[in-house]
Amino acid sequence: MTDTTTALSDESGRAQEPLRLAVTLDDPFMWRGAGFPPGYDPDAVLGRLCDAFEQHRVPEVYAFTSTAPVDDHPEWLSALDRWTDRGHHVAAHTHSHASLNWTDVASYVADLDRNVDILEPWLAKAPTRYFRYAFDMWGDTRDKTDQVQAHLVRRGLLPAPITHWFYDVQFLVAYLRTLVAGDTEAAAWVRRRFAETAVDALRNQAAAAQQVFGRQPPHIALIHGTPIAADAYADVLAGYAAAGVEFITLEEAMSDPANQVVPPTVTRYFRNSTQKWAEHAGIEVADTPPRVLNEVQRCCPVDGMTEADLLGPALVAAAQAVGSEPEATDLDWNPAVDA
Numbered sequence: 001m002t003d004t005t006t007a008l009s010d011e012s013g014r015a016q017e018p019l020r021l022a023v024t025l026d027d028p029f030m031w032r033g034a035g036f037p038p039g040y041d042p043d044a045v046l047g048r049l050c051d052a053f054e055q056h057r058v059p060e061v062y063a064f065t066s067t068a069p070v071d072d073h074p075e076w077l078s079a080l081d082r083w084t085d086r087g088h089h090v091a092a093h094t095h096s097h098a099s100l101n102w103t104d105v106a107s108y109v110a111d112l113d114r115n116v117d118i119l120e121p122w123l124a125k126a127p128t129r130y131f132r133y134a135f136d137m138w139g140d141t142r143d144k145t146d147q148v149q150a151h152l153v154r155r156g157l158l159p160a161p162i163t164h165w166f167y168d169v170q171f172l173v174a175y176l177r178t179l180v181a182g183d184t185e186a187a188a189w190v191r192r193r194f195a196e197t198a199v200d201a202l203r204n205q206a207a208a209a210q211q212v213f214g215r216q217p218p219h220i221a222l223i224h225g226t227p228i229a230a231d232a233y234a235d236v237l238a239g240y241a242a243a244g245v246e247f248i249t250l251e252e253a254m255s256d257p258a259n260q261v262v263p264p265t266v267t268r269y270f271r272n273s274t275q276k277w278a279e280h281a282g283i284e285v286a287d288t289p290p291r292v293l294n295e296v297q298r299c300c301p302v303d304g305m306t307e308a309d310l311l312g313p314a315l316v317a318a319a320q321a322v323g324s325e326p327e328a329t330d331l332d333w334n335p336a337v338d339a
Helices: 042-055 074-085 105-123 142-155 168-181 184-213 227-242 250-254 273-281 292-298 307-321
Strands: 020-026 062-065 089-092 219-224 246-248
Touching: 020 250, 042 074, 042 227, 062 074, 062 105, 074 089, 074 105, 089 105, 105 142, 168 184, 168 219, 168 227, 168 292, 168 307, 184 219, 184 227, 184 273, 184 292, 219 227, 219 250, 227 246
Parallel strands: 020 062, 020 219, 020 246, 062 089
Antiparallel strands: none
8 A cells, every 4th residue: 555645756755846637537427338326326426526626626627528328318418517517627538438449430430529519518618629539549550540630620629648547447346346235344445445546556657757758747637437436536636635746727737748749659458648658668657557456356246246247238338339349358457367
């Protein structure tokens, strides 16, 4: 477990300059095929997150919103009104949440355009019209990336990368099991590991960025609109703050070239921008994916509630919506199994 008070210190133990971090949210409606458990919905989750952001003075969070779930629940769109009423913004994220790897450009941009058309009333209110690739996967060929980037320019959308994540969705499955089982002790354990892992991952990814760039650019953090985020992201923000993080807007983070230039790494695997830059430079990002996920996956077993059971249908639905099937090997988000 990381001591958050020293998580962002250099090797000598001296405190670094405050690490600037823009918080962003993905998928406030979760995903078609992987819905909310009883007691949670987009309104409840976003409300709790807004409370956490207000408590820790996190400014103007963009919600990168995939919209397939509102085909079944159109009433959920009103949650975006309450989100923006509290000072936050909405951004595009594809309709079906399919990876660009899994389909052709024409199908991907048609899905993207459908998303933009649904979200236009909220996109029009935002200071910047942002888009994020689903899974932060920018395509398995440079030609695909270039074609979609050109389409984004035509639609007036600016792609926003992720530079810091901590595999938060991999905690979701275990947390849902604890809720179903009514195991409050296990639920508290998962929430603690969730918050600790976030700070550990920020430390490791910031260290890699420092090696790559010879300086520390501002970072762009990811959290998803899930039940565990509603219940534990305030603790994550407290850990970041204790480590000396300065929360900034996405616009401020995007003003840095490290977040504007597409990394010179083409990969079909699950990598954020920091990981792609590190791979290009031949630098390892420590403990990525986090080894603690092996423990998390074993927590509170419930029949029929594995990651494949709970997230698999969402991956299939996303891929089939763009005429394809998911490539499970692309999503290498689990660590090597402990010996």
